[in-house]
Amino acid sequence: MIYLDHNATTPVDPEVLNAMLPLLREHFANPASPHPAGQAVARLVDRARRDVAVLAGARPRDVVFTSGATEAANLAIAGVLATAPPNRRRVLVGATEHPAVLAAAQAAVELHGGRVQTVRVHPDGAIDLSHLRALLHPVPPSTAVPSTAVSPSAAGSAADPEGSGGPRGRDQADEVALVAVMAANNETGALNDPRPVAALAHEAGALFLCDVTQAFGRIPVSVTETGIDLAVASAHKMYGPKGTGALIAGRPVRARLTPLIHGGGQERGLRAGTLNTPGIVGFGAAARIAAAMMDDEAIRQRAQTDLLFDLLVGWLGADALEVNGPVEDGSARPGPVRLPNTLNLRFVGADADAVQSCLPDVAVSAGSACHGGGSEPSPVLLAMGRSATAARESLRFSVGRFTTVDQIHAAAATVARAVLRVQSLRAVGSGEVPWPAEPGEPELPAASDRPVAGWTGEVSPTPGRTPELPVPRSALP
Ligand SMILES: Cc1ncc(COP(=O)(O)O)c(C=O)c1O
Numbered sequence: 001m002i003y004l005d006h007n008a009t010t011p012v013d014p015e016v017l018n019a020m021l022p023l024l025r026e027h028f029a030n031p032a033s034p035h036p037a038g039q040a041v042a043r044l045v046d047r048a049r050r051d052v053a054v055l056a057g058a059r060p061r062d063v064v065f066t067s068g069a070t071e072a073a074n075l076a077i078a079g080v081l082a083t084a085p086p087n088r089r090r091v092l093v094g095a096t097e098h099p100a101v102l103a104a105a106q107a108a109v110e111l112h113g114g115r116v117q118t119v120r121v122h123p124d125g126a127i128d129l130s131h132l133r134a135l136l137h138p139v140p141p142s143t144a145v146p147s148t149a150v151s152p153s154a155a156g157s158a159a160d161p162e163g164s165g166g167p168r169g170r171d172q173a174d175e176v177a178l179v180a181v182m183a184a185n186n187e188t189g190a191l192n193d194p195r196p197v198a199a200l201a202h203e204a205g206a207l208f209l210c211d212v213t214q215a216f217g218r219i220p221v222s223v224t225e226t227g228i229d230l231a232v233a234s235a236h237k238m239y240g241p242k243g244t245g246a247l248i249a250g251r252p253v254r255a256r257l258t259p260l261i262h263g264g265g266q267e268r269g270l271r272a273g274t275l276n277t278p279g280i281v282g283f284g285a286a287a288r289i290a291a292a293m294m295d296d297e298a299i300r301q302r303a304q305t306d307l308l309f310d311l312l313v314g315w316l317g318a319d320a321l322e323v324n325g326p327v328e329d330g331s332a333r334p335g336p337v338r339l340p341n342t343l344n345l346r347f348v349g350a351d352a353d354a355v356q357s358c359l360p361d362v363a364v365s366a367g368s369a370c371h372g373g374g375s376e377p378s379p380v381l382l383a384m385g386r387s388a389t390a391a392r393e394s395l396r397f398s399v400g401r402f403t404t405v406d407q408i409h410a411a412a413a414t415v416a417r418a419v420l421r422v423q424s425l426r427a428v429g430s431g432e433v434p435w436p437a438e439p440g441e442p443e444l445p446a447a448s449d450r451p452v453a454g455w456t457g458e459v460s461p462t463p464g465r466t467p468e469l470p471v472p473r474s475a476l477p
């Protein structure tokens with residue numbers, strides 16, 4: 001199996017596992033216990049908190065350990081809304097946010113009042129800052145009604161999934177409590193610079209939540225330097241264990257949160273329950289390793305995703321592929337614009353689920369893990385303006401720490417064959433190419449009626465393509 005789905009989850013790094021095992025063996029005591037055994041574990045937890053804080057550019061006491069980014073996002077969003085003033089109940093979320101943020105925002109406004117509005121993204125997936133600005137300041141400043149004079153009921157409780165923000169006017173005058181824009185998108189790898197988002201949010205008196213789950217450990221993240229008020233992350237996206245994550249928030253913001261989980265006073269009262277000490281210590285070890293390896297890994301993984309792209313272009317031709325997400329051409333924006341490990345491609349004319357079912361030995365993803373396998377096109381790609389067809393023809397490749405160049409070569413050839421196979425099936429179904437049946441065989445149904453999953457037959461490739469795949473133009477050794 002060639003695993004190219006590291007944005008769904010990563011394997012546990014062997015060093016992380018080694019760091020965790022003592023917590024399951026001899027260091028099993030409860031870190032809240034005052035006896036020496038408990039305090040020895042408490043020190044390991046402190047170390048992990050420091051390591052996660054260093055990677056996040058935060059102070060150790062700003063790290064609240066949770067079960068993952070999903071819980072952290074729920075804690076952050078519900079916590080902020082629960083204590084927000086009645087005239088400040090709008091939540092702005094990026095159109096391509098993960099369901100952990102989108103659904104948490106929707107649930108929070110249903111519980112506490114207010115509404116969710118969606119901030120548009122550009123066709124390359126980056127947040128549209130001018131739309132964010134327009135949603136933050138719906139009434140021109142010269143005609144704005146002072147916020148204190150706005151009736152809380154004006155906020156309403158309806159969601160605005162269209163993201164239009166509706167007509168500007170009094171009904172928009174409720175203020176924004178929270179802006180949620182992710183650092184890196186899980187499907188396309190599109191990056192957002194948190195600084196301008198933070199500046200706009202703060203100027204409007206709102207807090208800024210940044211989902212750094214996919215960025216953490218892959219590219220530098222500093223919550224203090226960029227103005228992020230609340231960051232959420234998961235250990236299993238960075239070679240740590242599943243079921244551990246963190247909310248990272250400075251003290252003034254933490255003071256405004258209310259816990260979701262009640263019980264003992266763990267995590268300074270914000271997240272009750274005995275700490276998941278093996279998970280937390282694994283998260284700390286993963287953070288330490290990521291900090292040491294990040295630069296080298298970014299270079300290696302960018303080279304691998306570039307190689308994968310070049311090989312696929314070599315096999316299939318440049319017209320057969322479209323990149324979903326920012327393309328670094330050196331001109332558009334300075335600095336990195338896409339996660340180095342992520343490449344989301346549309347294979348024109350090849351349904352992604354069908355391609356995937358021809359790839360039993362390569363793990364890739366059509367859409368995000370929660371949506372993979374469903375027939376719905378990716379909401380992320382739709383939000384970027386892709387058609388439903390283009391979205392259904394898109395696959396995400398995400399390489400990782402243990403991916404090799406040989407695996408990239410093998411995966412590219414396998415994927416190219418699968419794409420050609422699906423394209424030729426489609427061509428047969430549309431009557432463009434005669435079905436290559438032996439005389440006397442029963443007529444086969446059109447490709448669109450045939451279940452492609454499990455299909456193993458051979459089909460002649462599309463005219464103009466030879467069964468022996470051409471040598472890619474830019475194949476590297
Ligand atoms: C961007 C992003 N945010 C949040 C999450 C949720 O993480 P978890 O399932 O570990 O809570 C994920 C996981 O897919 C993600 O990719």
Ligand code: FES
Pocket residue numbers: 098186368369370371
């Ligand atoms: S948890 Fe990330 S895609 Fe579902």
